Amino acid sequence: MHNFDLVKPSSVAEAVAALGSEGAQALSGGQTLLPSMKQRLAAPERLVSLTDIAEMKGVCRGEEGLVVGAATPHGVVAREAKAHYPALAWLAGEIGDPSVRARGTIGGSLANNDPAACYPAAALASGATIVTDRREIAAGDFFQGLFTTALEEGEIVTSVRFPLPERAAYMKFAQPASRFALVGVFVAQFADGVRVAVTGAGEDGVFRWTEAEGALSADFRPEAVEGLSLSAEGLLGDLHGTPAYRAHLVKVLTKRAVAAA
Amino acid sequence: MPKDGGIGASTLRREDIRFLTGKGRYTADISLRGQAHACFLRSEVAHGRIRSIDTSAAEEMPGVLAVLTGEDFTEVGGNPTGWLVQSRNGATMKEPKRPVLAHGKVRHVGDAYAMVVAETYEQAKDACEAIEADIEELPAIVDMAQAVADSSNRVHDEIEDNVVFDWGWIEENRAAVDAAFETAPHVTTLELVNNRLSPNAMEPxxxxxxxxxxxxxxxLYTTSQNPHLTRLLISAFVMGIPENKLTVIAPDVGGGFGSKIYHYGEEAAVLAASKRLNRPVKWVCDRSEAFLSDAHGRDHVTKIQLATDREGNFLALRTETLANMGAYLSNFATCTPTFLHGTLMAGPYRTPLVYVNVKAVLTNTVPVDAYRGAGRPEATYSLERVIDKAADELGIDPWEIRRRNFIDPGAFPYTTPVGLVYDTGNYHATMDKLRELSDVAGFEARAEESRQRGKLRGFGLSTWIEACGIAPSNLVGVLGCRVGLYDAATIRVNATGNISVLVGAHSHGQGHETVFAQLIAEKLGVDANSVEIVHGDTSKIPFGMGTYGSRSLAVCGSAMMKAADKIIDKGKKIAAHMLEAAEGDIEFTDGSFSVAGTDRQKSFAEIAFSAYVPHNYPLETLEPGLEETAFYDPANFTYPAGAYGCEVEVDPETGGVDIVRFTCADDFGNVINPMIVQGQVHGGVAQGIGQALLEGVVYNEDGQLLTGSYMDYAMPRADDVPSFTVDHSCVTPCTHNPLGAKGCGEAGAIGTPPAVVNAVVDALRRAGHDHITHIDMPLTPSRVWTAMQG
Incomplete structure (x- = not known):
């Protein structure tokens, strides 16, 4: 790891100001950034820690749904979202191991947009709103490809607002080594229809399986997706699974999520 | 009832107190005054010719003390392989030089070609990045079949077909084996891959x-399973430092599984750098480096054929194996696929004709060497898989076909057609015990219950035999081994009666400090807590050939017994003098020397005190002191054996495999500490499950390691394994060592993989997937699902 400066602002405004300096990089739970730095794959000159900012932490039930502060660790979401949004809480509780859940944050996960991360599926399937220091971004616009988001240079995710579905469930099939999602499917049923978001499988990261959404909006039963098949085109293939295997898993997990919702 | 702290007692491991409270002292914990730090620059290409290495910028970097390259080691020797194997045409194998640092060429991703020593590790690492190497990339040789076929591309320029040897075992039997296949009523053929594994000891x-x-x-402080062998290799082969000027210390070591048996170039490099700088030089491997530089294990591609009659009686067996050596020959690389593999191909069966052919192939990958089980897991896997396939083809129950072919319990000593003499065993007994513990009768009901939940249940059986306690020296010498394979122990009884035992076998997780003390406590009738086990320092202990091959108890433990006999003999002489009796009348029982038929006696402590304060002592005929050393060179290998049963549930929708029951019935001979034996089996089975379901080193065609971290290399976690049923009540004591012990460390890693794969294939075939006869390990969900698609 190369040397760097660490600043720990206590407000969003201070953090934004600190990120304005040359070579600065936001640090949340550090679950991706710190290993990259240790391997010398990243060498920011200055890290701006977001985990001491009180206004970015906590889980709170609001009029428009559940608001989760971006610097809230997974373990806290798993506990505190349970009464309001069990599927989201369950997802958070299945990320990594206890030490990962004590450090990793929802904002860090969304901003990193790892194609195998779990949170992007929840955000996209819930039609969540990503709130930043300067604007609000719909989840559908936020995720823009592998490790790519709509965030501008120096822009900080401050919270995530989840509309609460009538029913929802997340199913994750773990990649055996990393236990990230080899495929993860989040199904959420709202009054105006069903949303199905898939992580782990897409070459461009998280995506919605619109065909399944249509079928499930008409008939919210596992059997409704039986006749569908997702094309393997555009899906990831690696030593843990071919695109065809991932396409198959998407369907299996969608059915299981519907059954569990 | 075993004596408290003696043989047969499940004494808690005394070493765990320091390990579990963070008081262990590992090499990385040692800081010597004035030490500098080393970092190695490793090749990023699999195969390349080094045109030039410009170290000038690195040398100017802050804190840099020295930059060394292969040029600095041209005057010293190479790291040798321990066994010279003969090809079947009589030619001696080819042995490429393995330099301390790569010279002329780099031969695998991770091959170290420069070393920087600096005041801090970070400075050394910074300077490594400033080294400018001009390396002409050459096509990578990754696939073994291609390596053999294409002689224009060579890992070592002087070895034209990349083949180190082409070994036939036993060559004289080849014609008879082939003839038996010509006329056999049934031949079962299976091609399989024994997947390459990365050892991943907890301590890098x-x-x-x-x-x-x-x-x-x-x-040299180093993470070694056998400090004396490391000293010998550095002294005799690599650096020429006489043994009396070189001390090798292996302090607490956090696991080895084989990977720390070997001498590595980094050890010689830190010694050379220390001399040059006149300062201690320390290197600590990081996990990414470990994936690229610790010896890997397994990596065989095998075709096995079993000839039988219609009743399933084995008539002949033959195998052809390509064994991956990687880019250089590591210390045990050549004996692992030969004398630890071919000699075990008879298994526990009385197959009359067996022929094994192994070609050792060089590739641009990390060197491959012995890994928990070493050769014997490869043999067992091939054999137990082909037997299941044969049983299926012939319509014979897997239990029955094995029972029909087992060596009869009355047939020992039994000479196999592959050069071993099994001294004792009872394979029927362990398999019967397994059958009893596995609740075979309840299987159908369990399978039905699984079906209700949409799961496919299967049962897999394997039996295994191992040759442990590698020996004897005169035999292995004939076979090409360059060292002897005995072990040594010194028992030093101190003046007040407590005891230091200096042992050759190093402990790095096995629990020797507890078990060896139990042996001495039992043998000398003393309190185990008064016995201290000293190991891991060549300046203290007499000699040792190391801990591997499940040999510590059978070989070093036997050396301890011999030394203890000498202590007792001398104690009797002292006692005879003190008690004014004839030496022949002195008996030693329960820690006291007595005159037979009388109540006159001297305690062990009194005898010890007298030996060091010899006021009333036969000084004219006996030296003072009570310290004895023994070397023990066994008469034969030991042959532990057993039977394993695995029950799996396969999720037909995802291909996921869940191990729901796992049962082991082992014959380890006499057991000293049942709790530790159970733990050894648990660990071995977990590693076997790792190989069967999860682990696999993967290189791409450019020789880049795709599984270079835990993000892609799947180690078994606690929730990947079930609660095991482990039994070692079947005992046929080893006939030729004083303990009757056989060894247990590798058993789990040997018996498990075929049991798991047999179970998965069984589950799929029961569910109607008749086209599936084999799936290569690791049986990942993706592979199982793909196989099910036909």
Whole structure:
């Protein structure tokens, strides 16, 4: 790891100001950034820690749904979202191991947009709103490809607002080594229809399986997706699974999520 | 009832107190005054010719003390392989030089070609990045079949077909085996891959070189399973430092599984750098480096054929194997696929004709060497898989076909057609015990219950035999081994009766400090807590050939017994003098020397005290002191054996495999500490499950390691394994060592993989997937699902 400066602002405004300096990089739970730095794959000159900012932490039930502060660790979401949004809480509780859940944050996960991360599926399937220091971004616009988001240079995710579905469930099939999602499917049923978001499988990261959404909006039963098949085109293939295997898993997990919702 | 702290007692491991409270002292924990830090620059290409290495910028970097390259080691020797194997045409194998640092060429991703020593590790790492190497990339040789076929591309320029040897075992039997296949009523053929594994000991390797310019003595602190062998290799082959000027210390070591048996170039490099700088030089491997530089295990591609009659009686067996050596020959690389593999191909069966052919192939990958089980898991896997396939083809129950072919319990000593003499065993007994513990009768009901939940249940059986306690020296010498394979122990009874035992076998997780003390407590009738086990320091202990091959108890433990006999003999002489009796009348029982038929006696402590304060002592005929050393060179291998049963549930929708029951019935001979034996089996089975379901080193065609971290290399976690049923009540004691012990460390890793794969294939075939006869390990969900698609 190369040397760097660490600043720990206590407000969003201070953090934004600190990120304005040359070579600065936001640090949340550090679950991706710190290993990259240790391997010398990243060498920011200055890290701006977001985990001491009180206004970015906590889980709170609001009029428009559940608001989760971006610097809230997974373990806290798993506990505190349970009464309001069990599927989201369950997802958070299945990320990594206890030490990962004590450090990793929802904002860090969304901003990193790892194609195998779990949170992007929840955000996209819930039609969540990503709130930043300067604007609000719909989840559908936020995720823009592998490790790519709509965030501008120096822009900080401050919270995530989840509309609460009538029913929802997340199913994750773990990649055996990393236990990230080899495929993860989040199904959420709202009054105006069903949303199905898939992580782990897409070459461009998280995506919605619109065909399944249509079928499930008409008939919210596992059997409704039986006749569908997702094309393997555009899906990831690696030593843990071919695109065809991932396409198959998407369907299996969608059915299981519907059954569990 | 075993004596408290004696043989047969499940004494808690005394070493765990320091390990579990963070008081262990590992090489990385040692900081010597004035130590500098080393970092190695490793090749990023699999195969390349080194045109030039410009170290000038690196040398100017802050804190840099020295930059060494292969050029600095051209005057020293190479790291040898321990066994010279003969090809079947009589030619001696080819042995490429393995330099301390790569010279002329780099031969695998991770091959170290420069070393920087600096005041801090970060400075050394910074300077490594400033080294400018001009390396002409050459096509990578990754696939073994291609390596053999294409002689224009060579890992070592002087070895034209990349083949180190082409070994036939036993060559004289080849014609008879082939003839038996010509006429056999049934032949079962199976092609399989024994997947390459990365050992992943919890503690990465580390070494500190410490040269004393005042005395000219070298000290090496290192993560080694056998410090004496490392000293021997550095002295006799690599650096020429005489043994009396080199001390090798392996302090607490956090696991080895084989990977720390071997001498590695980094050890010689830190010694050389320490001498040059006149400062201690420390290197600690990081996990990414470990994936690229610790010896890997397994990596065989095998075709096995079993000839039988219609009743399933085995008539003949033959195998053809390509064994991957990687880019250089590591210390045990050549004996693992030969004398630890081919000699075990008879298994526990009385197959009359067996022929094994192994070609050892060089590739641009990390060197491959012995890994928990070493050769014997490969043999067992091939054999137990082909037997299941044969049973299926012939319509014979897997239990029955094995039972029909087992060596009869009355047939020992039994000479196999592959050069071993099994001294004792009872394979029927362990398999019967397994059958009883596995609740075979309840299987159908369990399978039905699984079906209700949409799961496919299967049962897999395997039996295994191992040759442990590698020996004897005169035999292995004939077979090409360059060292002897005995072990040694010194028992030092101190003046007040407590005991230091200096043992050759190093402990790095096995629990020797507890078990060896139990042996001495039982043998000398003393309190185990008064016995201290000393190991891991060549300046203290007499000699040792190391801990591997499940040999510590059978070989080093036997050396301890011999030394203890000498202590008792001398104690009797002292007692005879003190008790004014004839030596022949002195008996030693329960820690006291007595005159037979009387109540006159001296305690062990009194005898010890007298030996060091010899006021009333036969000084004219007996030296003072009570310290004895024994070397023990066994008469034969030991042959533990057993039977394993695995029950799996396969999720037909995802291909996921869940192990729901796992049962082991082992014959380890006499057991000293049942709790530790159970733990050894648990660990071995977990590793076997790792190989069967999860682990696999993967290179791409450019020789880049795709599984270079835990993000892609799947180690078994606690929730990947079930609660095991482990039994070792079947005992046929080893006939030729004083303990009757056989060894248990590798058993789990040997018996498990075929049991798991047999179970998965069984589950799929029961569910109607008749086209599936085999799936290569690791049986990942993706592979199982793909196989099910036909």
């Amino acid at each position: 390797r580390a070494s500190i070189g410490d040269f004393d310019s005042g005395t000219g003595d070298y000290k």
